[in-house]
Amino acid sequence: MANPNDNPSAPAKPRSRARNRPVLIAVATRKGAWLYRSTGARKTWQVDGPHFLGHVISHLVLDPRDGRTLLAAARTGHLGPTVFRSDDLGRTWKEAAAPPAFAKADDGTKGRVVDHTFWLTPGHASEPGVWYAGTSPQGLFRSFDGGVTWKPFSSINDDPRYRQWMGTVQDGTPDGPKLHSVIVDPRDPRHLYFAMSGGGVHESADGGGTWTPLMNGLDVVQGFDAADPTFHDPHCIRLCPGNPDRLYQQNHCGIYRLDRPSDRWVRVGRTMPERVGDIGFPLVVHPRDPDAAWVFPMDGTTVWPRTSPEGMPAAYGTRDGGNTWQRLDAGLPRSQAWWTVKRQAMSADAADPVGLYFGTTSGELWMSRDEGARWTCIARHLPEIYAVEAAHPA
Amino acid sequence: MKVHIPGALRSYTEKSQVEVGGATLGEVLAELDRQYAGIRFRVVDEQDGIRPHIRIFVNGAQVRDLSQPLGAADEVVIVQALSGG
Numbered sequence: 001m002a003n004p005n006d007n008p009s010a011p012a013k014p015r016s017r018a019r020n021r022p023v024l025i026a027v028a029t030r031k032g033a034w035l036y037r038s039t040g041a042r043k044t045w046q047v048d049g050p051h052f053l054g055h056v057i058s059h060l061v062l063d064p065r066d067g068r069t070l071l072a073a074a075r076t077g078h079l080g081p082t083v084f085r086s087d088d089l090g091r092t093w094k095e096a097a098a099p100p101a102f103a104k105a106d107d108g109t110k111g112r113v114v115d116h117t118f119w120l121t122p123g124h125a126s127e128p129g130v131w132y133a134g135t136s137p138q139g140l141f142r143s144f145d146g147g148v149t150w151k152p153f154s155s156i157n158d159d160p161r162y163r164q165w166m167g168t169v170q171d172g173t174p175d176g177p178k179l180h181s182v183i184v185d186p187r188d189p190r191h192l193y194f195a196m197s198g199g200g201v202h203e204s205a206d207g208g209g210t211w212t213p214l215m216n217g218l219d220v221v222q223g224f225d226a227a228d229p230t231f232h233d234p235h236c237i238r239l240c241p242g243n244p245d246r247l248y249q250q251n252h253c254g255i256y257r258l259d260r261p262s263d264r265w266v267r268v269g270r271t272m273p274e275r276v277g278d279i280g281f282p283l284v285v286h287p288r289d290p291d292a293a294w295v296f297p298m299d300g301t302t303v304w305p306r307t308s309p310e311g312m313p314a315a316y317g318t319r320d321g322g323n324t325w326q327r328l329d330a331g332l333p334r335s336q337a338w339w340t341v342k343r344q345a346m347s348a349d350a351a352d353p354v355g356l357y358f359g360t361t362s363g364e365l366w367m368s369r370d371e372g373a374r375w376t377c378i379a380r381h382l383p384e385i386y387a388v389e390a391a392h393p394a
Numbered sequence: 395m396k397v398h399i400p401g402a403l404r405s406y407t408e409k410s411q412v413e414v415g416g417a418t419l420g421e422v423l424a425e426l427d428r429q430y431a432g433i434r435f436r437v438v439d440e441q442d443g444i445r446p447h448i449r450i451f452v453n454g455a456q457v458r459d460l461s462q463p464l465g466a467a468d469e470v471v472i473v474q475a476l477s478g479g
Binding site for chain 1: 400402403431432435436437438439440441443445447448474475
């Protein structure tokens, strides 16, 4: 048997078990939400669900600041969007009093309507009640009271320039244009990032009062103007907790890395195998090592099938900041597996070695206890999985 | 007046029919929300439009305008239209 230390994808030693606290996987699907719980060993999983059966749950997130509060972004086929909140790890739920909603338009003008809240981000550690939400169509919202009431960011939602960059619903992704990847710098609650599909990546240094596009170095589809944010389609952006000056991005046009204070993204996906490419939706960063990240490529050729390339799903991981990538498919189907992984449906815990988790469009939940070296399916037959968030409950 | 509640909204009211006052459809929905917090936004969007897969009938006739006057004897039916899959 090969020495695992010879495997470049295996986690580096030494390992500390002290970090291995119980894990909660929050799974959001097209037909409801499920919670999977395990001890720090992460060998067996206890299922809790469905919650909100029949609701479309776009995102379900545990607040790392208290380890107990869960927020769920929900809607149904008939009913408008809302946010549910639990302060007891999902035993009971209460609906937001004022969910994300655009400002009422002046008489005679057409106002926008939130179709669904798509993305939820807990605020900075020093701001316990603050949450951010991204919606479809694109809007940015903030709550100061733990998700009970939400206020729109006029600096985005009503700004003529941003409205132009967002385009219309018809300019967006097939199930609606999304504002996503809302990121709070762990060193500074006023330093924020977000992304729009389409509409580019944007940064604020003043708590969201003003915003600047952050697109240098990013490609756009051939023939379009890369200087115009409208044509940029970031799929998922992550900031490295181990070095908050480093961000990775899975974009419609490849995998990128950004090292601040530079404002130039570098396409690190060019070293991915040519037959796989560097197109996909999710991207996950290591909780401590900024050189380590994982992606889950999909087929972005021809008509964009959005399936695993050649029906052979695999994660790819880097240990050197994206200079090289290793295929991580041990335990995954070897052929005729045509599912893929959506942008919120891949996540990492903070254990050592890091646990990786992803949910598929075919309703399977997979995990790796060894940073992607081997995968195990821990649930099948769920509805289409929209989001998977691994966290450590109190 | 009587307001009939579809199955999708009974998690709010816990009954299929409720009694609510109001001189217009908008006032009735506002009163409904005061009694059953959150129910209005599931039915009416932030621009005061009735959501795409919701229909509201008053005495059997479909109503789209929240300013529609109502009387105490009117019967309001909120319906979830066919959608989804």
